[in-house]
Amino acid sequence: MNALLLTPPTKPVRATVALASSKSESNRALILDALTGFRCQLDNLSTARDTQTMIRLLRDTNAETADVLDAGTTMRFLTAYFALTGQTKIMTGTPRMCERPIGLLVEALRTLGAEVTYLGQDGYPPLQTAGFQSTGVSELSIRGDVSSQYISALAMLAPYLPTGLTLHLTGTLGSVPYMTMTLQQMAVFGVTPIADWTAQTITIPAGTYQPTTYAIESDWSGASYWFSTVALADDADIELLGLKEQSLQGDSAIVDIMDQLGVQATYTGRGFRLTKKNAATQIEVDFTNCPDLAQTVAVCCAMKGIPATFTGIESLKIKETDRVVAIQNELRKFGADLVEVVPNERYEVHAATASVNSEPVQINTYDDHRMAMAFAPIAMLRPVVIEEPGVVAKSYPSFWEDFSQVSVIEPVS
Ligand SMILES: O=C(O)C1=C[C@@H](OP(=O)(O)O)[C@@H](O)[C@H](O)C1
Numbered sequence: 001m002n003a004l005l006l007t008p009p010t011k012p013v014r015a016t017v018a019l020a021s022s023k024s025e026s027n028r029a030l031i032l033d034a035l036t037g038f039r040c041q042l043d044n045l046s047t048a049r050d051t052q053t054m055i056r057l058l059r060d061t062n063a064e065t066a067d068v069l070d071a072g073t074t075m076r077f078l079t080a081y082f083a084l085t086g087q088t089k090i091m092t093g094t095p096r097m098c099e100r101p102i103g104l105l106v107e108a109l110r111t112l113g114a115e116v117t118y119l120g121q122d123g124y125p126p127l128q129t130a131g132f133q134s135t136g137v138s139e140l141s142i143r144g145d146v147s148s149q150y151i152s153a154l155a156m157l158a159p160y161l162p163t164g165l166t167l168h169l170t171g172t173l174g175s176v177p178y179m180t181m182t183l184q185q186m187a188v189f190g191v192t193p194i195a196d197w198t199a200q201t202i203t204i205p206a207g208t209y210q211p212t213t214y215a216i217e218s219d220w221s222g223a224s225y226w227f228s229t230v231a232l233a234d235d236a237d238i239e240l241l242g243l244k245e246q247s248l249q250g251d252s253a254i255v256d257i258m259d260q261l262g263v264q265a266t267y268t269g270r271g272f273r274l275t276k277k278n279a280a281t282q283i284e285v286d287f288t289n290c291p292d293l294a295q296t297v298a299v300c301c302a303m304k305g306i307p308a309t310f311t312g313i314e315s316l317k318i319k320e321t322d323r324v325v326a327i328q329n330e331l332r333k334f335g336a337d338l339v340e341v342v343p344n345e346r347y348e349v350h351a352a353t354a355s356v357n358s359e360p361v362q363i364n365t366y367d368d369h370r371m372a373m374a375f376a377p378i379a380m381l382r383p384v385v386i387e388e389p390g391v392v393a394k395s396y397p398s399f400w401e402d403f404s405q406v407s408v409i410e411p412v413s
């Protein structure tokens with residue numbers, strides 16, 4: 001087995017980290033650029049595999065098949081792109097990707113006039129797009145409580161429909177900042193949608209994106225592991241480069257969450273400096289709008305011994321793995337847990353009980369980059385072995401190189 005042993009620092013933690021840039025912002029910018037005929041200048045595109053896959057698949061116009069691997073945004077955004085631009089393409093991905101639902105998006109694309117056929121199980125990839133003939137539909141309803149990626153995908157393509165599109169979102173909305181990010185990026189590229197979050201409608205006018213220059217910000221989801229590192233270390237001072245004071249990314253919510261877990265974040269003009277402060281004795285967090293932070297915060301609370309109540313984590317079950325189960329399995333190795341107290345609604349994080357100076361604990365990563373990165377900060381307290389560490393390539397390929405600034409890392413078999 002391929003694994004890394006991470007051991008606790010022997011001196012105060014000091015680091016300056018050039019974070020990976022946001023794969024979410026990058027993947028939107030790439031779709032918008034493609035719709036201008038690739039005439040934009042995109043700066044600081046992410047090195048994340050999800051973004052590199054998007055670049056490759058957009059360029060490879062003659063290929064019959066687009067294999068997105070495990071990239072959710074790439075699957076959802078490209079399905080809408082190929083379907084509504086009338087291209088014939090087989091969309092597929094890893095076995096897990098073929099278990100992640102796409103039925104709501106396909107239904108919407110068919111309503112608009114796209115020909116989409118499932119090649120395996122209905123509602124899931126693989127599928128084939130094969131032409132577009134507008135039905136003239138200019139309004140549709142879609143659930144907003146499964147994945148915001150379906151809505152972002154439709155919104156980005158909507159200006160190219162004959163009369164634009166009004167989306168009526170039903171149910172309790174999740175991941176709203178990701179939709180806002182989409183709409184704000186569309187506006188930068190020259191088409192401005194109007195969202196009414198109370199009425200749960202988004203109106204996108206017909207139009208065309210204009211060539212522009214766009215610079216991608218560093219990734220706040222990737223920043224979260226550094227906040228947790230500071231929260232768990234005895235003495236830490238870390239600067240994260242490339243983050244903006246006002247971000248498009250909802251995961252910048254990590255600043256307020258970690259403020260309660262003992263991390264002071266101060267804007268430096270080129271990013272954020274993280275230092276230590278007093279922590280709360282218990283916390284309550286709703287992850288509806290920032291689901292990718294749940295693993296980071298669960299591990300941090302458990303290891304700091306701060307009891308926490310979590311809501312808004314239902315969508316974790318349909319991500320790279322069932323993240324609720326994965327967190328539970330791995331936290332239990334430390335005597336901690338994530339306990340479902342109200343089914344599908346409310347969870348409690350129970351603190352770790354395992355003593356700190358014992359043998360390394362082996363962490364399974366479930367083909368999920370965030371499992372590897374969320375559990376790594378435990379190395380501030382005790383040795384851990386992270387299995388299949390290469391999973392980080394999905395969003396943050398240089399994570400281990402960066403983490404070697406704060407922990408001794410050695411390969412083990
Ligand atoms: O649009 C995006 O870039 C994303 C939206 C979120 O997914 P859901 O909308 O499925 O929650 C998030 O978890 C994912 O990592 C990236």
Ligand SMILES: C=C(OP(=O)(O)O)C(=O)O
Nearest residue numbers: 070071072073292319320
């Ligand atoms: C859920 C994630 O990504 P995606 O849905 O794009 O695969 C993630 O990066 O945590």
